[in-house]
Amino acid sequence: MNSRKRTKNRRGFTLVEVLASLAIFAIIVPFAMRGATLSANAASVARHRAEAATLGEAKLTDMVIEGTWATEGTQGTFAPDYPNYRWSLQNAQRDPNLTELMLTVTWPEHGQDRSLNMSTMVYAGAAAGGAGTGTGTGGTP
Numbered sequence: 640m641n642s643r644k645r646t647k648n649r650r651g652f653t654l655v656e657v658l659a660s661l662a663i664f665a666i667i668v669p670f671a672m673r674g675a676t677l678s679a680n681a682a683s684v685a686r687h688r689a690e691a692a693t694l695g696e697a698k699l700t701d702m703v704i705e706g707t708w709a710t711e712g713t714q715g716t717f718a719p720d721y722p723n724y725r726w727s728l729q730n731a732q733r734d735p736n737l738t739e740l741m742l743t744v745t746w747p748e749h750g751q752d753r754s755l756n757m758s759t760m761v762y763a764g765a766a767a768g769g770a771g772t773g774t775g776t777g778g779t780p
Contacts, residue, residue, distance in 0.1 A: 680749070687748055691755040694724055695744040699757055702728070708740055708761065723747060737762050 652660075694717050702708040714727040724746045731739045738761045745754040 684748065684753075687746055687753065688755060690721065691724060691744040691746060691753075692757070694721060695726065695742050695755060695757045698726055698744075699740065699742045699759055703740070703759060703761060733760070 698717070708728065709730070713729070714725065716722060717724045717726065724744055727743050727745070729741045729743075731741065733739050739758055740761060741756060741758045743754050743756050745752050747753075
C-alpha cells in the first residue's frame with residue numbers, strides 16, 4: 640500500500656509527452672527563425688534605401704546649387720563616409736532652357752547591386768536668369 644501512494648504522488652512528464660513537445664518544437668522553430676531572418680533582411684534593405692536617398696538628394700542638391708552638374712563629372716563615390724555607395728549622373732536636354740538631371744545611387748547588398756534613381760529639372764531661362772528645380776525618386780528592388 641505504501642508503494643501505491645508513492646507512485647500516485649510522483650509528478651512529471653511521460654516519455655510520450657516529452658516526445659510530442661520536442662516534435663512540436665522542431666516544427667515551429669524553423670518557421671520562427673525564417674521570420675526573424677526575413678525581418679532582419681527587410682530592415683537592412685530599408686536602412687540602405689534611406690541612406691541612398693539621403694546621400695543622393697544631398698549630392699544632387701549640391702550639384703544644382705553650385706552649378707557643377709555640367710562640369711563636375713558623371714560618376715563618383717560618397718567616400719570616405721559611405722564608401723560602398725556610388726553615384727552616376729546623366730543629363731537629358733528636354734527643352735532649350737530645361738535640362739533633366741538623373742542621379743543613380745548604387746550599393747552592394749546581399750551579393751547584388753541595388754540602386755535608387757533620383758531626378759530633377761534645371762531651368763535656365765534667359766528671362767529668369769536663374770535656375771529652378773524639382774526632385775523625384777524611384778528605386779529598383
